Amino acid sequence: xxxxxxxxxxxxxxxxxxxxxxxxxxxxxxxxxxxxxxxxxxxxxxxxxxxxxxxxxxxxxxxxxxxxxxxxxxxxxxxxxxxxxxxxxxxxxxxxxxxxxxxxxxxxxxxxxxxxxxxxxxxxxxxxxxxxxxxxxxxxxxxxxxxxxxxxxxxxxxxxxxxxxxxxxxxxxxxxxxxxxxxxxxxxxxxxxxxxxxxxxxxxxxxxxxxxxxxxxxxxxxxxxxxxxxxxxxxxxxxxxxxxxxxxxxxxxxxxxxxxxxxxxxxxxxxxxxxxxxxxxxxxxxxxxxxxxxxxxxxxxxxxxxxxxxxxxxxxxxxxxxxxxxxxxxxxxxxx
DNA sequence: ACAAGCGACGC
DNA sequence: CCAGCTTCGCTTGT
Numbered sequence: 001x002x003x004x005x006x007x008x009x010x011x012x013x014x015x016x017x018x019x020x021x022x023x024x025x026x027x028x029x030x031x032x033x034x035x036x037x038x039x040x041x042x043x044x045x046x047x048x049x050x051x052x053x054x055x056x057x058x059x060x061x062x063x064x065x066x067x068x069x070x071x072x073x074x075x076x077x078x079x080x081x082x083x084x085x086x087x088x089x090x091x092x093x094x095x096x097x098x099x100x101x102x103x104x105x106x107x108x109x110x111x112x113x114x115x116x117x118x119x120x121x122x123x124x125x126x127x128x129x130x131x132x133x134x135x136x137x138x139x140x141x142x143x144x145x146x147x148x149x150x151x152x153x154x155x156x157x158x159x160x161x162x163x164x165x166x167x168x169x170x171x172x173x174x175x176x177x178x179x180x181x182x183x184x185x186x187x188x189x190x191x192x193x194x195x196x197x198x199x200x201x202x203x204x205x206x207x208x209x210x211x212x213x214x215x216x217x218x219x220x221x222x223x224x225x226x227x228x229x230x231x232x233x234x235x236x237x238x239x240x241x242x243x244x245x246x247x248x249x250x251x252x253x254x255x256x257x258x259x260x261x262x263x264x265x266x267x268x269x270x271x272x273x274x275x276x277x278x279x280x281x282x283x284x285x286x287x288x289x290x291x292x293x294x295x296x297x298x299x300x301x302x303x304x305x306x307x308x309x310x311x312x313x314x315x316x317x318x319x320x321x322x323x324x325x326x327x328x329x330x331x332x333x334x335x336x
Numbered sequence: 337a338c339a340a341g342c343g344a345c346g347c
Numbered sequence: 348c349c350a351g352c353t354t355c356g357c358t359t360g361t
Contacts, residue, residue, distance in 0.1 A: 017354095078353090079347080102358060161355095163345050165340085165345085166344080196356070197356080224352085275341085276342080279339095280338085314351085
């Protein structure tokens with residue numbers, strides 16, 4: 001079975017990394033300690049602040065290690081989120097899985113003084129949903145026999161991968177709950193949402209997605225985006241404000257010992273639509289001048305192509321290669 | 337099979 | 348208009 005672990009956060013000891021426009025109106029800016037920000041906000045709604053990532057990364061790594069030690073396989077999917085597989089060690093015994101989950105909670109509490117939410121189910125989509133329902137700091141198990149009944153009354157938006165657009169499409173088909181989805185006409189779904197996604201939805205509605213817990217998935221791209229001081233479509237101005245971004249990307253590549261094959265200029269226009277120009281190089285590189293020069297040229301192209309100014313601009317490097325490939329045994333066997 | 341561009345989703 | 352970052356799928360073109 002699959003377990004989804006979500007760690008709690010050390011918000012009070014971090015600093016604000018991003019603050020939305022409402023927060024800025026209230027005198028909250030990035031770099032400010034979270035505790036100070038909270039005082040200024042005194043509980044104002046519609047205000048979003050986020051903790052600076054770097055402050056949490058070390059904690060996150062230690063937490064993930066605690067979890068990994070107790071799992072058959074693990075796939076980290078975010079700074080505070082990870083899936084583990086306990087199929088082998090627990091052999092379908094959900095009480096054994098529950099004990100492991102409690103052990104994980106205790107270890108994280110003891111070692112880091114943090115809480116976490118844990119969900120247990122027969123697939124990723126169920127484990128994830130359970131952990132969402134367990135927040136904050138709880139533990140929820142969906143046993144296989146009762147999974148379908150448990151899911152049926154919930155709105156489709158609770159399923160991972162179902163956002164506003166999909167909700168609207170499903171609503172148009174008269175599908176509101178996961179139970180509706182389970183009894184939907186597959187052909188109708190396929191017509192509106194495509195074969196692959198429909199198949200996922202049908203399976204997920206019964207709590208049976210076949211997504212494996214994959215070991216050793218690393219990043220496949222890095223990007224840096226900045227909000228411009230003023231709207232423009234001028235490439236020199238874009239690159240000037242992306243100077244630090246170029247250095248940042250170079251640093252990430254160096255730190256992870258990776259090179260990129262594809263680089264993109266990204267522009268978010270004043271209407272919030274996104275436009276990109278990219279090129280794939282002959283061979284992977286990771287030097288700073290390759291980033292700078294290619295991005296510069298791509299921004300000239302992009303600036304000439306758009307009919308509105310940029311609000312935000314960014315550079316993305318993808319097609320990352322380098323770092324030793326650590327593949328799972330099953331993948332290794334599959335290739336033979 | 338790969339390249340490019342776009343869109344949806346989620347943290 | 349929640350900022351910034353990431354992943355994945357679809358479509359079109361070569």
